[in-house]
Amino acid sequence: QKEVEQNSGPLSVPEGAIASLNCTYSDRGSQSFFWYRQYSGKSPELIMFIYSNGDKEDGRFTAQLNKASQYVSLLIRDSQPSDSATYLCAVRGNTDKLIFGTGTRLQVFP
Amino acid sequence: DTGVSQNPRHKITKRGQNVTFRCDPISEHNRLYWYRQTLGQGPEFLTYFQNEAQLEKSRLLSDRFSAERPKGSFSTLEIQRTEQGDSAMYLCASSPRQGGYTFGSGTRLTVV
Numbered sequence: 101q102k103e104v105e106q107n108s109g110p111l112s113v114p115e116g117a118i119a120s121l122n123c124t125y126s127d128r129g130s131q132s133f134f135w136y137r138q139y140s141g142k143s144p145e146l147i148m149f150i151y152s153n154g155d156k157e158d159g160r161f162t163a164q165l166n167k168a169s170q171y172v173s174l175l176i177r178d179s180q181p182s183d184s185a186t187y188l189c190a191v192r193g194n195t196d197k198l199i200f201g202t203g204t205r206l207q208v209f210p
Numbered sequence: 211d212t213g214v215s216q217n218p219r220h221k222i223t224k225r226g227q228n229v230t231f232r233c234d235p236i237s238e239h240n241r242l243y244w245y246r247q248t249l250g251q252g253p254e255f256l257t258y259f260q261n262e263a264q265l266e267k268s269r270l271l272s273d274r275f276s277a278e279r280p281k282g283s284f285s286t287l288e289i290q291r292t293e294q295g296d297s298a299m300y301l302c303a304s305s306p307r308q309g310g311y312t313f314g315s316g317t318r319l320t321v322v
Contacts, residue, residue, distance in 0.1 A: 104252075134310045143301055144253065146310040188252050190310075195266060196241055198311060200252030 103127060104191050106201035113208055119176040121204050123189030126170070133165055133172045134190040134198060137183075144188055147174070179208045214314035216302050222320045223292055230288045231317045235304030242285050243311060244277055245301040253301055259285060292321045 105124045113119045121135075132151045136144035150156045150163040150172070162175040172191075176183055186205045190198040215234040223229050235242045240261050245253035256275065257267045261282035274292075279285040289296055299318050303311035 108250075136310075143299075143313040143316045146312065149310050190252075196260070196305075197243065197255050197258055197266060198253075199255065200245075202250070202252045 102201070103199045104189055104201035106187075106189050106204045108202055109205040110207045111204055113179050113206070115179060115181060115208055115210050117179050117208075119179045119183065119206055119208070121174040121176075121187050121189075121206065123172045123174075123201055124170055125172070125189075125191045125199075127191065127193050127199075128167075128170065130170075130191045130193050132192045133163070134192070135161075135163060135172075135174045136188040136190060136200075138186045138188055138203065140185075147187075176206075179206075181208050181210055184208050214302055214304050214312050216300075216314035216317050218317055219315060220318045220320075222322060225292055225294060225321055227292055228288060228290045229292060229319065230286050231300055231302075231319075232284060232286050233302030233314060234284045235302070236312060239304035239306050239312070240282065241305045241307070242279055243303045243305070244285070244287050245303065247299045247301055247316075248297075256287070289319075292319075294321050297321045 134149040135147045138144045150165045156163045160177045164173045186203040188203045189201040217232045243258040244256040247253045259279040274290045277287045299316045301316045303313045305311045
Protein backbone atom coordinates (compact mmCIF):
# COMPACT_ATOMS: atom_id res chain seq x y z
CA GLN A 101 0.00 0.00 0.00
CA LYS A 102 1.34 3.41 -0.98
CA GLU A 103 1.71 5.94 1.81
CA VAL A 104 -0.33 8.59 -0.02
CA GLU A 105 -2.82 7.56 -2.68
CA GLN A 106 -4.57 9.65 -5.28
CA ASN A 107 -6.58 8.80 -8.35
CA SER A 108 -4.41 9.77 -11.32
CA GLY A 109 -7.38 11.01 -13.35
CA PRO A 110 -7.89 12.84 -15.50
CA LEU A 111 -10.81 14.43 -13.73
CA SER A 112 -12.76 16.48 -16.26
CA VAL A 113 -15.20 19.17 -15.12
CA PRO A 114 -16.96 21.99 -16.98
CA GLU A 115 -16.05 25.59 -16.33
CA GLY A 116 -17.92 26.94 -13.31
CA ALA A 117 -18.41 23.53 -11.69
CA ILE A 118 -16.98 22.22 -8.42
CA ALA A 119 -13.94 19.97 -8.77
CA SER A 120 -13.45 17.46 -5.97
CA LEU A 121 -10.00 15.91 -5.52
CA ASN A 122 -9.40 13.13 -3.03
CA CYS A 123 -6.43 11.66 -1.18
CA THR A 124 -5.99 8.86 1.35
CA TYR A 125 -2.97 8.20 3.54
CA SER A 126 -1.73 5.20 5.46
CA ASP A 127 0.15 6.66 8.45
CA ARG A 128 -2.26 7.38 11.29
CA GLY A 129 0.42 9.49 12.95
CA SER A 130 0.37 12.02 10.11
CA GLN A 131 0.00 15.51 11.46
CA SER A 132 -0.37 17.95 8.60
CA PHE A 133 -1.65 17.80 5.07
CA PHE A 134 -0.87 19.86 2.02
CA TRP A 135 -2.25 20.46 -1.45
CA TYR A 136 0.05 21.56 -4.26
CA ARG A 137 -0.75 22.50 -7.84
CA GLN A 138 1.70 21.63 -10.60
CA TYR A 139 1.42 22.90 -14.15
CA SER A 140 3.08 20.83 -16.85
CA GLY A 141 6.84 21.40 -16.85
CA LYS A 142 6.72 23.56 -13.73
CA SER A 143 7.47 22.95 -10.07
CA PRO A 144 4.74 22.42 -7.44
CA GLU A 145 3.07 25.47 -5.88
CA LEU A 146 1.50 25.34 -2.43
CA ILE A 147 -2.26 25.93 -2.49
CA MET A 148 -3.12 25.35 1.15
CA PHE A 149 -2.51 23.15 4.16
CA ILE A 150 -4.68 21.80 6.96
CA TYR A 151 -3.87 20.39 10.40
CA SER A 152 -7.21 19.86 12.12
CA ASN A 153 -10.27 17.81 11.30
CA GLY A 154 -12.91 19.72 9.40
CA ASP A 155 -12.85 22.26 6.62
CA LYS A 156 -10.49 25.10 5.80
CA GLU A 157 -11.42 27.63 3.17
CA ASP A 158 -9.21 29.95 1.14
CA GLY A 159 -10.93 31.78 -1.69
CA ARG A 160 -12.28 29.23 -4.18
CA PHE A 161 -10.43 26.40 -2.45
CA THR A 162 -11.62 24.29 0.49
CA ALA A 163 -9.52 21.58 2.11
CA GLN A 164 -11.32 18.90 4.11
CA LEU A 165 -9.65 16.55 6.58
CA ASN A 166 -11.04 13.43 8.24
CA LYS A 167 -8.31 11.82 10.36
CA ALA A 168 -10.51 8.92 11.47
CA SER A 169 -10.98 7.92 7.82
CA GLN A 170 -7.44 9.01 6.86
CA TYR A 171 -8.89 11.09 4.07
CA VAL A 172 -8.11 14.55 2.72
CA SER A 173 -9.92 16.33 -0.05
CA LEU A 174 -9.67 19.56 -2.00
CA LEU A 175 -12.71 21.29 -3.44
CA ILE A 176 -12.30 23.92 -6.14
CA ARG A 177 -15.40 26.06 -6.62
CA ASP A 178 -16.19 27.89 -9.85
CA SER A 179 -13.49 25.93 -11.70
CA GLN A 180 -11.66 27.83 -14.44
CA PRO A 181 -9.67 26.52 -17.42
CA SER A 182 -6.60 28.01 -15.69
CA ASP A 183 -7.13 25.50 -12.87
CA SER A 184 -6.23 22.69 -15.28
CA ALA A 185 -3.13 21.15 -13.72
CA THR A 186 -1.97 18.21 -11.64
CA TYR A 187 -2.91 18.43 -7.96
CA LEU A 188 -0.54 16.80 -5.51
CA CYS A 189 -1.54 15.74 -2.02
CA ALA A 190 1.30 15.63 0.54
CA VAL A 191 1.40 14.40 4.12
CA ARG A 192 3.81 15.21 6.93
CA GLY A 193 4.32 12.68 9.73
CA ASN A 194 6.60 12.90 12.73
CA THR A 195 9.57 14.12 10.73
CA ASP A 196 9.74 17.25 8.61
CA LYS A 197 9.62 15.52 5.25
CA LEU A 198 6.53 15.55 3.07
CA ILE A 199 5.37 12.37 1.37
CA PHE A 200 3.63 13.09 -1.92
CA GLY A 201 1.00 11.21 -3.83
CA THR A 202 1.30 10.72 -7.57
CA GLY A 203 -1.17 13.54 -8.23
CA THR A 204 -4.54 13.89 -9.92
CA ARG A 205 -4.73 15.58 -13.29
CA LEU A 206 -7.62 18.04 -13.50
CA GLN A 207 -9.02 19.25 -16.80
CA VAL A 208 -11.51 22.15 -16.80
CA PHE A 209 -13.20 22.56 -20.16
CA PRO A 210 -14.98 25.73 -21.34
CA ASP B 211 14.48 37.51 -1.67
CA THR B 212 12.56 36.15 -4.62
CA GLY B 213 12.20 32.53 -3.60
CA VAL B 214 14.14 29.31 -3.93
CA SER B 215 16.76 29.43 -6.67
CA GLN B 216 18.16 26.37 -8.43
CA ASN B 217 21.03 26.12 -10.87
CA PRO B 218 21.43 25.00 -13.53
CA ARG B 219 17.91 24.78 -14.97
CA HIS B 220 18.93 22.03 -17.36
CA LYS B 221 21.86 19.63 -17.43
CA ILE B 222 22.72 17.09 -20.09
CA THR B 223 25.53 14.73 -19.19
CA LYS B 224 27.05 11.54 -20.46
CA ARG B 225 26.61 8.36 -18.50
CA GLY B 226 29.39 7.94 -15.98
CA GLN B 227 30.03 11.64 -15.47
CA ASN B 228 29.55 13.46 -12.17
CA VAL B 229 27.09 16.33 -11.86
CA THR B 230 26.45 18.90 -9.14
CA PHE B 231 23.36 21.01 -8.61
CA ARG B 232 23.00 24.06 -6.42
CA CYS B 233 20.05 25.33 -4.39
CA ASP B 234 19.72 28.70 -2.66
CA PRO B 235 16.76 28.62 -0.25
CA ILE B 236 14.64 31.48 1.03
CA SER B 237 16.98 33.18 3.46
CA GLU B 238 14.80 32.94 6.57
CA HIS B 239 14.01 29.25 6.04
CA ASN B 240 16.20 26.91 8.06
CA ARG B 241 14.92 23.68 6.47
CA LEU B 242 16.02 22.59 3.01
CA TYR B 243 14.85 19.54 1.07
CA TRP B 244 15.83 17.70 -2.08
CA TYR B 245 13.30 15.73 -4.10
CA ARG B 246 13.38 13.93 -7.42
CA GLN B 247 10.43 13.75 -9.80
CA THR B 248 9.93 11.66 -12.90
CA LEU B 249 7.13 11.96 -15.43
CA GLY B 250 3.73 11.00 -14.05
CA GLN B 251 4.99 10.62 -10.49
CA GLY B 252 4.88 12.79 -7.42
CA PRO B 253 8.08 14.22 -5.95
CA GLU B 254 10.17 11.54 -4.23
CA PHE B 255 12.03 12.50 -1.06
CA LEU B 256 15.83 12.34 -1.21
CA THR B 257 17.19 14.17 1.82
CA TYR B 258 16.72 17.19 4.06
CA PHE B 259 18.68 19.58 6.22
CA GLN B 260 17.89 21.64 9.25
CA ASN B 261 20.47 24.41 9.14
CA GLU B 262 23.72 22.61 8.25
CA ALA B 263 22.73 19.23 9.71
CA GLN B 264 21.55 16.53 7.31
CA LEU B 265 18.75 14.97 9.32
CA GLU B 266 17.39 12.31 7.00
CA LYS B 267 18.40 10.58 3.82
CA SER B 268 16.14 8.29 1.83
CA ARG B 269 17.16 4.65 2.01
CA LEU B 270 16.32 4.49 -1.68
CA LEU B 271 19.20 6.84 -2.36
CA SER B 272 22.34 5.09 -3.51
CA ASP B 273 25.76 6.07 -2.24
CA ARG B 274 26.39 7.81 -5.57
CA PHE B 275 24.27 10.67 -4.25
CA SER B 276 25.58 13.13 -1.71
CA ALA B 277 24.30 16.44 -0.45
CA GLU B 278 25.82 19.19 1.60
CA ARG B 279 24.67 22.41 3.15
CA PRO B 280 27.73 24.20 4.46
CA LYS B 281 27.03 26.98 6.95
CA GLY B 282 23.32 26.29 6.70
CA SER B 283 22.84 28.45 3.63
CA PHE B 284 22.93 27.08 0.06
CA SER B 285 23.01 23.37 -0.64
CA THR B 286 24.58 21.19 -3.31
CA LEU B 287 23.48 17.79 -4.55
CA GLU B 288 26.12 15.71 -6.31
CA ILE B 289 25.51 12.58 -8.34
CA GLN B 290 28.58 10.53 -9.12
CA ARG B 291 28.90 8.11 -12.04
CA THR B 292 25.53 9.07 -13.47
CA GLU B 293 23.24 6.43 -14.93
CA GLN B 294 20.36 6.78 -17.38
CA GLY B 295 17.95 6.04 -14.53
CA ASP B 296 19.09 9.24 -12.83
CA SER B 297 17.35 11.30 -15.52
CA ALA B 298 14.67 13.28 -13.70
CA MET B 299 13.71 16.70 -12.40
CA TYR B 300 15.59 17.47 -9.19
CA LEU B 301 13.61 19.78 -6.97
CA CYS B 302 14.85 21.78 -4.02
CA ALA B 303 12.48 23.25 -1.46
CA SER B 304 12.78 25.20 1.75
CA SER B 305 10.45 25.84 4.64
CA PRO B 306 10.22 27.60 7.96
CA ARG B 307 9.60 25.52 11.06
CA GLN B 308 5.90 25.06 10.27
CA GLY B 309 3.98 25.29 7.06
CA GLY B 310 4.47 23.99 3.58
CA TYR B 311 7.47 23.95 1.35
CA THR B 312 8.36 26.50 -1.28
CA PHE B 313 9.88 24.76 -4.28
CA GLY B 314 12.48 26.07 -6.67
CA SER B 315 12.07 25.77 -10.43
CA GLY B 316 14.05 22.54 -10.47
CA THR B 317 17.02 21.19 -12.41
CA ARG B 318 16.17 18.85 -15.25
CA LEU B 319 18.86 16.22 -15.65
CA THR B 320 19.20 14.17 -18.82
CA VAL B 321 21.77 11.38 -18.84
CA VAL B 322 22.67 10.20 -22.35
